[in-house]
Amino acid sequence: MTVMALSCVYMAADVYLVCLQHALSTEKEEVMGLLIGEIDSKKVAHISAVVMLRRSDKRKDRVEISPEQLTNAAIQADKLTHELGRTMRVLGWYHSHPHITVWPSHVDVRTQAIYQMMDEGFVGIIISVFSEDKVSKEQQVQITCFQSTNQSPEGESPQYIRLEVPLHIQPTSCLSKPCLQSMVELPEILFQEEKDSYDATTKLTFLSILAQLNNKAVLTQALCHITEVVSGPLVMALEQRKANNQKRCRELLQERESLLTLKSTM
Amino acid sequence: MTVMALSCVYMAADVYLVCLQHALSTEKEEVMGLLIGEIDSKKVAHISAVVMLRRSDKRKDRVEISPEQLTNAAIQADKLTHELGRTMRVLGWYHSHPHITVWPSHVDVRTQAIYQMMDEGFVGIIISVFSEDKVSKEQQVQITCFQSTNQSPEGESPQYIRLEVPLHIQPTSCLSKPCLQSMVELPEILFQEEKDSYDATTKLTFLSILAQLNNKAVLTQALCHITEVVSGPLVMALEQRKANNQKRCRELLQERESLLTLKSTM
């Protein structure tokens, strides 16, 4: 067995929150993004931030990271290095499997093998969402962590298979700013994607006035949909979280006060 | 065998044109309408006009004529009686079978039986459209004419089956004004249907601003679609027909002239 380039992966709980939220945003497409963090001397990867990616190619099964996306993510990693004071770099990718099993397809395993050629420690994460048991009404989310390994002997054409990598979802005392920022990126990305699709149509000179009116109506409908299904619920969830936190602070301050007065009277 | 209430049906060619055009307007829904004409002493039905009906209930399999639609059609029949100087009345109905066989479903046969209770000569016409043979690339349109008859003996619960009625598509020297008017009704009906669906939503007070914006965008898209797919092609086809007719008139006038001068020189 070749020496493992990666012994295990620690994913911060708030990173998992962001990836899951991205995966739950659509059951019709495989979303994807890049994972940012560092690998320590004992070959343990610590993932502490996320970069959500635009679906460059809307066709369902195409999960492929463009060079621009990789460079942009590297820039964000540098920014984080300064902010967190720890060297941050792109060390993996994730994508969603809506309605299908969590296991990587052979295309996924091949894609992962290609990334590992550039960086042997590169890790692949898949989140399966929207799977439910119609009878028991139970719903399930699964997250798996893998690398690719070539099982065919030297010299023969490579046969890549999945290599399980242990994954720990690491509790975090609080929801980090970078993760919150990634969360709020999603509606922005979706809006930009929709506007770019529309803008592309405005350049088509052969389109009739009716086609142009149609396209503007499609844009409006799509933007309303994103606002209602993504922005709205995000505002609601974050406002409620802020309220919970403020309420919790008040309760803790009271408890601290009562404890301190108690101690002082002893 | 009970005495046939209807020996056979003569449908004017331009009536067939209008029904076919209505059937070809959508492959996703069964369209329907009423047939106007007269039945002569020898129980032969002559169909000479059409009233296209709105789809009161958008669900695919519901083909049902409301009382209002029947009365409205009767009014149109009276108008025609004056215009054509022949007593015109509603004497049948037609509906389309997109992608499916031309034969009436058991619901169709039962509906036909109910109409026959009101008027034993009432005739049912079905047009099957959009059926194609993927291999030979041949496409097919079928039109069938039927009534319903109760095959179960007296006293037992009725068992309605299809009764074939001979149908003749009668050549017409020209495309009649009433048929042309029905043709031009279609975009009007479709527009009204769409606007009514939209207007209904504007009365829903609980709708958010986003939902209202969405609904207006849906309306715009639908109206553009109708204009492009129905109104546009109809204008094109009728303009071409007018041009053909005018050209034909010029050619005939020339021929008449040459024949007359020839005769006069004899």
Add this chain to the structure above:
Amino acid sequence: MAAHICVTLSGPALSFLIYENVKCYCDQEGFLVGEIISHVTDTISDSQIRGEKTETIISVNSLMPIPSCLSFYNGVGKINEEKLKSFLKDKSKEVIGWYSFRRNSSLVPHLRDRLLHKELSAAVPHVSPEHFTMCLLNTSISNGGSTHVFNHKFLRYRHSKFEALPMQIHNLGETQPEYKIVPSTTSLSESFNNIIASLKVSHESGSDAALVCHIQRALQEHLRRLINDVAQSEIRVAELEKEVDMLRQQPGPMPNEVLLPQLLREDLN
């Protein structure tokens, strides 16, 4: 470079075509009017290879029936160029094919159809030979006369053989791509486009929905005027056909010019 070709037809175009065939009991021929639209779209196949796909759409939007008494080709299918030109006049630019309707016959091109197709294709140079289309139609009656069947098929001539073309009838039920990104194949008449363009210019404020309603109202008025003209022209043509027909049948010497087509048209099949 994958090429994909398809015939598209509007509902009105097909219904008028079939109407021409039921309008009288005789066989029927005529020209298909429309345009050929070629559109190149990039493709990214699974194996990452970027390719280009040309999509050629033969869009039929109306027809020019050939009056049964008039003909410009002989029994074998050889055409008379002037007669054809004089028949098509300025419309020849919009001809993209022809049709032949025969009752109770199969949709297999007869020998004469094959020859005529090549001759007509040559006479309509603005359409490339492999895009010039032949539409064969037939009709038959079954089930004791209660059911009429109408079959039709589009073919083209390529690599020295006739091949059938897939056909799509534009209708409201077609699955709509969200954004319209290909040239519309439901070609619209000039008058239609002028109406829309003028309304768009004069329409600044107000929503798009209101603009489309304006367009629709203007189109309905246009259609109303149009059907009046069509109705009158229908009656006029019918009267003249009858009148000229009688003149033709009247005893007395017949000019050669009128007789010739009849003689040459003895059917080969």
Add this chain to the structure above:
Amino acid sequence: MAAHICVTLSGPALSFLIYENVKCYCDQEGFLVGEIISHVTDTISDSQIRGEKTETIISVNSLMPIPSCLSFYNGVGKINEEKLKSFLKDKSKEVIGWYSFRRNSSLVPHLRDRLLHKELSAAVPHVSPEHFTMCLLNTSISNGGSTHVFNHKFLRYRHSKFEALPMQIHNLGETQPEYKIVPSTTSLSESFNNIIASLKVSHESGSDAALVCHIQRALQEHLRRLINDVAQSEIRVAELEKEVDMLRQQPGPMPNEVLLPQLLREDLN
């Protein structure tokens, strides 16, 4: 009168709920915040009978986790009404259910869950008992630790037994009815609606598309400010939790009030 009931959940709501459960290694409980929307639609069945269908949607849009150190019910599930009130404060009107997360356990309600459910339902009168919802969650690890599985299920108590409820997660991929004609179940916060309303008023000319873009930009600014507040409050809470925790552990007499919950919380299962 057919009745149909379903739980709807936004993506953020579910992800924050699962986050609460992975945020620390202990079991976790809390309240579900949202609204109950009942909507009556007429139905026309095939047999022509006109009927009415009430559609009840239990829309969960966020949650109120109960800090592990704080508890307001005893081991058997008997709740302390004041403590619950003081915990919920003004939020009690928006509580529509509760959740219980236990690692490596099945999604079958324990005896204590059943009792607690009835008690809590009684303490939240604005929600009818058959709409008060319980969400059970669990998680387990498999495949050599490479794969984490999260299961969750919604139940309600009706006709003296717990029944599972169908669940729908709102997302962009849901098949969209053309016209929106039912109340939106993705309930939006007041601030969200105020932003939109104010923009709509000030927006006369210009297209709807432009208005939606304005709304989106305003929302993004709102979200930016919001995450700053949330980030600060997260740090503030973490610091206070640590500080108070230390104070609690420090030797020295402990007030009864703080001790009691710990004693009573000995687990029954």
